[in-house]
Structures are given as structure tokens and as C-alpha cells.
Amino acid sequence: MSHTAGLTAVVVVSFLTIAIGTWSLRLARTTSDFFVASRTVRPLLNASAIGGEYLSAASFLGVAGLVLAYGAEMLWYPVGWTAGYLVLMVLVAAPLRRSGAYTLPDFAQARLESRQVRGVTSLLVVGIGWLYLIPQFQGAGLTLRLATGLDARLGGLVVAVVVLASVLAGGMRSVTFAQAFQYWLKLTALLLPAVFLLLVWFGDGSPSPADAAHGALGRDGGWADPLSGHGTGQGGHPLYATYSLIVATFLGTMGLPHVAVRFYTNPDGRAARRTTLVVLGLLGLFYVLPPVYGALGRVYAADLVGAGRSDAVVLELPQRMLGGTGAELLGALLVAGAFAAFLSTSSGLTVAVAGVVSQDLVSRWLPGVTAFRVAAVIAVAFPYALAVLAADVGVATAVGLAFAVAASTFCPLLVLGIWWSRLTDVGAIAGLLVGGALSGAAVLWTFTAGPGDSWGSALLSQPAAWSVPAAFLTMVVVSRLTASRRSAHVTTFMVRLHTPEAVELDRG
Amino acid sequence: MTPEPPPPARVRVTSPHTGSTGVRRTRQQVTTEIDAQTELGAVFLRSLLRAQLRLALGVLALLAVLVGGLPLLFHLAPGLAATRVLGMPLAWCLLGFGVYPVLLALGWAYIRRAERNERTFTEMVRER
Numbered sequence A: 001m002s003h004t005a006g007l008t009a010v011v012v013v014s015f016l017t018i019a020i021g022t023w024s025l026r027l028a029r030t031t032s033d034f035f036v037a038s039r040t041v042r043p044l045l046n047a048s049a050i051g052g053e054y055l056s057a058a059s060f061l062g063v064a065g066l067v068l069a070y071g072a073e074m075l076w077y078p079v080g081w082t083a084g085y086l087v088l089m090v091l092v093a094a095p096l097r098r099s100g101a102y103t104l105p106d107f108a109q110a111r112l113e114s115r116q117v118r119g120v121t122s123l124l125v126v127g128i129g130w131l132y133l134i135p136q137f138q139g140a141g142l143t144l145r146l147a148t149g150l151d152a153r154l155g156g157l158v159v160a161v162v163v164l165a166s167v168l169a170g171g172m173r174s175v176t177f178a179q180a181f182q183y184w185l186k187l188t189a190l191l192l193p194a195v196f197l198l199l200v201w202f203g204d205g206s207p208s209p210a211d212a213a214h215g216a217l218g219r220d221g222g223w224a225d226p227l228s229g230h231g232t233g234q235g236g237h238p239l240y241a242t243y244s245l246i247v248a249t250f251l252g253t254m255g256l257p258h259v260a261v262r263f264y265t266n267p268d269g270r271a272a273r274r275t276t277l278v279v280l281g282l283l284g285l286f287y288v289l290p291p292v293y294g295a296l297g298r299v300y301a302a303d304l305v306g307a308g309r310s311d312a313v314v315l316e317l318p319q320r321m322l323g324g325t326g327a328e329l330l331g332a333l334l335v336a337g338a339f340a341a342f343l344s345t346s347s348g349l350t351v352a353v354a355g356v357v358s359q360d361l362v363s364r365w366l367p368g369v370t371a372f373r374v375a376a377v378i379a380v381a382f383p384y385a386l387a388v389l390a391a392d393v394g395v396a397t398a399v400g401l402a403f404a405v406a407a408s409t410f411c412p413l414l415v416l417g418i419w420w421s422r423l424t425d426v427g428a429i430a431g432l433l434v435g436g437a438l439s440g441a442a443v444l445w446t447f448t449a450g451p452g453d454s455w456g457s458a459l460l461s462q463p464a465a466w467s468v469p470a471a472f473l474t475m476v477v478v479s480r481l482t483a484s485r486r487s488a489h490v491t492t493f494m495v496r497l498h499t500p501e502a503v504e505l506d507r508g
Numbered sequence B: 001m002t003p004e005p006p007p008p009a010r011v012r013v014t015s016p017h018t019g020s021t022g023v024r025r026t027r028q029q030v031t032t033e034i035d036a037q038t039e040l041g042a043v044f045l046r047s048l049l050r051a052q053l054r055l056a057l058g059v060l061a062l063l064a065v066l067v068g069g070l071p072l073l074f075h076l077a078p079g080l081a082a083t084r085v086l087g088m089p090l091a092w093c094l095l096g097f098g099v100y101p102v103l104l105a106l107g108w109a110y111i112r113r114a115e116r117n118e119r120t121f122t123e124m125v126r127e128r
Helices: A003-030 A032-037 A042-054 A057-070 A072-099 A104-112 A115-148 A152-168 A176-203 A238-255 A257-265 A269-287 A289-300 A310-321 A324-360 A368-389 A395-419 A425-448 A455-461 A464-481 A490-498 B009-014 B021-035 B039-066 B069-076 B090-127
Strands: none
Touching (some): A042 A176, A042 A257, A042 A269, A057 A115, A057 A269, A057 A289, A072 A104, A072 A257, A072 A490, A104 A395, A104 A490, A115 A257, A115 A395, A115 A425, A176 A269, A257 A324, A289 B090, A395 A425, A395 A464, A425 A464, B039 B069
16 A cells, blocks of 8 residues: 555544544534433444444454454454443443442442542553553554554554544543544444455455465364364363453453443433443444455465464455555555544543543642643553563454453452442452452463463463452452441442432432 | 433422322332331342342343353364355354344343333332
8 A cells, every 4th residue: 555545544534533532522512402402312322432432453453363364263352342242231331320430440439438449440440451552552553554654663652642642632532422433434444445345355256265275374274163272372272262262351341441431421321221232233233344354364365474464454455455546545444444443442541541540649749630641641651662562462362361351350340349239348359459460460471471282371361261250259258258348338329229210219 | 211200309299289199108108218228128129139130140141152152062063163154154154243133132132121120110119
């Protein structure tokens, strides 16, 4: 692809993101009557915003790359990222909205009435946010290098600056409209080229990707086999790796810092559920597309696997299959979509992390707005540095680890906090520490050591299957042992979480 | 569902012109019982909580069987995943797009029942 088209796409998306972030803040104020009046629009608008913030570079680039390289096993990533919202809807959505908490630390403090729990959850929000941001920066560097020829580190820096600018310009998060726009941009950017590419593929006599006989896995590599064991790096234990991935993605979604906040914008608990249903539909619609690129890549761009650049398959396919001006335009559209995917997720995460850092740390020394700005700089600078230093384990793998940590910490906290009135502050802290330490150690191991075939390496690179039960168990056992520390107002809080808003009660 | 009733409880007690005062007084009592955390209020809340939790676990069990059962199925019947449906391996049809309508249907069924549970609770609290 020519660098001019790619550069134009990047500049246009960056400009639009910052512009919508600043302008729609004013627009939203003057037209708030319109949004409030048309309640029928609300779940769709809100759900688009959730989708816009959720679909990251891992979804836009990473899934196709993984499918290209490792095949059917990798389809569990998009399935799990969608099913996570079903689990969230069933266990968390309405009560979390009714709790009135804006962030996860807010929820923890309100439920357990303890500053210490708030401190631990804040640390975890920062940790998970950074773990999620690292692959975003790496993915952005890759996109920019491909689109404009910039060095990947420099590209990452450009992107860090754009994210910081858009967050400081008004905080994209506060503007539902801007995030909703991002979802539809991403969907269009992936859908339109896919239609053209599929037409070319039909024109070529639709050769089956499953029969394409080249690539990293060799002739009989089992690319179409959902239990080949190649993708997770665990040749010997594909069934364990798949189930552990299912646990991490199904249960991790509810614990991501930028997801929980979105539920606050729903008018009530019932709307929170309905919004989540629309999110399920929107994500399902989107996630059908990345595997199409991966499968087409198997036919037309299998050499990318050997070159270790499989994450680039989405961006390279138009050039390889079409050529000419059409390919330029479609390629630019894909670059725009990838860049939007990166910007929206990292802005959301940056705001979530910066909010926690400024509230619980920096605000002790600095006044409000300055504290948030300083915190935002910290929130971006640290993961950028790590992205440059850390080994590139692949966009989707790193995001998968963030899910594992979220599932091992916030999932037990939310589920037990909402459904089990006997949870105590000490029990919660113990469970968070155990889950965080176990999954965190596994993450460190994955980033430093390579994959292997032993059981130990299988257990460490996909920790969720054992770290999540360990965290649940710790919370339950320690809470039982410290029953006297049960929060005094827990019944009032449980009433607030579970009774529909139509019943008039003292909601505290 | 009915829209959120805007008048706060105190206003309703002093406004005499809708419904019978008898119903009004008992409604006031049950919500107060829940607020006051009496044994009776706790029973009401526990019944709602149990119904919602049972529903949630039921949906999760279905999810575990329908979607979570796929890897085990592929493991136990190795030939199945490669069976071609419309030229595509079965595993790809299921994981590529077949799963998403199932998730949507589960979500839809859950919402219907969760809202019905809440309606039942609301009516019970009001009409007792």
C-alpha cells in the first residue's frame, strides 16, 4: 500500500477522534433532551458505545492473524469475548447498575465498606489496564509501520501522544456518541473490504483455505482442526488450553476496567440488561468478519506466517488480492478501522486507569484537574515504555492474559459481592491477592519464558482454569473464617442491588 | 414494564384520590418491612434473590453445555470437526458464526424471565 493513502487514513481518523471528542461534548449538552426523550434509541446507542470501546486492536487485527497462523482453535477468542457479555448480563449487569457505582473500586468500597478493599481493587485496575494497553501500543506500532513506513517504536509514540491529546481534550469516554461512532466505523471498515475480497475469492473458484497446503504448520498441520494445540503453544494439551481460555474470556469480560464503567450510563437496571443484549448482537455481527480475513489469508497470504507478520494479514490482503486504486482505498479504510480500534480502546483504558491513579494517588499532592492530567500522562507513559521493552507475544495473546487476570480477581469479587451476602472485606482482599498473584505470576512467566510442551508450561500460559477457582475458594473460606467482619449495612445494599426500580424503597 | 413511579412514598400517603386506601396501606407496610430488615422483608428479598440466581445459573448451565461442550465433543469425536457442511468444516461453521445466534437467544430468554421475576416481585409487594 502506498504510504500516502495510509498516512491520510491515520491523520483523518486521529483528527476525527479528537474533534468528535471535543465538539460532541458541547453537542451532547445542547441536545441532551433529544437523547433522553428518545429512550428507544438509547439501548442501541449505548450498546454501540460499549462495542466501540471494547473492540480493540486484538479484535480488529489479532484474531485474523491468529486464525491465519493457527487455525480453528483460535476461533475461541472471538466466541469467548462475546460470550463474556452473556455471563456479564446474567450475573452482573442489572445489580451493578443498581449499585450506583461508577468504577470497580467504587463498587468494592460501597459493598464492603472498606478503604483497604478499595486500595487493592484500584491497584488491580491499574495492573489490568496496563496489561491491556501494552498490546494496543504494539498493535498500533505495527499498523503505522505498515501504513506509513514509520519505525514501530516511533509509531507507538505518535499513537501515545494522540491518545493523550484526545483524553485531555475532554475524555472520549464521557461522550457516548463518539464511542458509538467508533463501532460503526470499525464494522464498516472490516465489512466493506471483506465483500470485495470474497467476490475475488469466488471469482478464483473459491479455493478452500482448509486445503491450502502451505504455511507454518506444514501439509497436514491440522489448520482446520479445533484441537490442534498449535495456537496456544501447548502441543500436548489442547483440551486443557481451550477450556482455560474459555474460563478466562467468559469470566474476564466483567472485570475489565473500561467495561464496568459503561453500565453507569444506562438509566436503570432493566436498561442495563437490554443494552447488554444489543451488545451481544453487535459483537456477534463484528466477530464473524475477522476469521474471514484469516481464512482468506490462508489462501492468498500464507507466507506472512513464516515471516512472523501474521497480525498484518487484515491490512495486506486488499493489496495482494485486488491491486490498483481499489486496493489502495480499501487498504486505507482498513488502516482507518485498525487505528480507530486502537484509539478507542486505549482512550477508554487510559481514562479508567488515570481516574484511579488520580483519585487514589496523585490527588493527595495536586488539585483535581491537574491531578487527572498528570495521572493520564503516567497512565500512557508506563505501558508505552513496557510495550517497547517487552517481548512481542502477539496482540491477542497478551490481551488474553489481561482477561485471565481480570477473571481471577474481579470476577469472584463481583459475583460473590452481588450474590453472597456473607462476603467480608478480609475475604475479598485475600481472594483478590491470591487470584492476582497466581495469574500475575503466570503472565510474567509467559512474557519472559517461551512456550513449551510440558504440563507446567500449559498450566502457566493459560492460568485461568486453576487461578479462578483458587480465588473463589479463598474468598469463600476466608469470609467464613471472618464472619464477624460482615458489613453492617449489607442487607440494605443487597436490597438495592436486586429490587427493581419500580418498587419504592429506601435505597440509601 | 411500568415506568418508574415518580412520587416518593410520603406524597402518596397524603394523596387520597387513586386506588383504595387499604391496598395503599399494606403496600406501604411491605416495603417498610424490607427497609426495616424485618424477618418478613428478608423472606421477600430472599425469594427474589433465589429466583434470579436460579435463573442465572440455569442460563449459565445451558451456555456450558451448548457452547462449552463443543471442545469436549470435538475431542471425543475427532472426525466430526472435519465433516464438511456446505464445503466448510463443521468446526468452522459452529465457531465462526453458529455460536453467536445461540448466545443471542440465551440472552433474550434470560431477559424475558428476569423481567418476569421482577414483575412478580413488584406485584407481590404491592398487592399483598
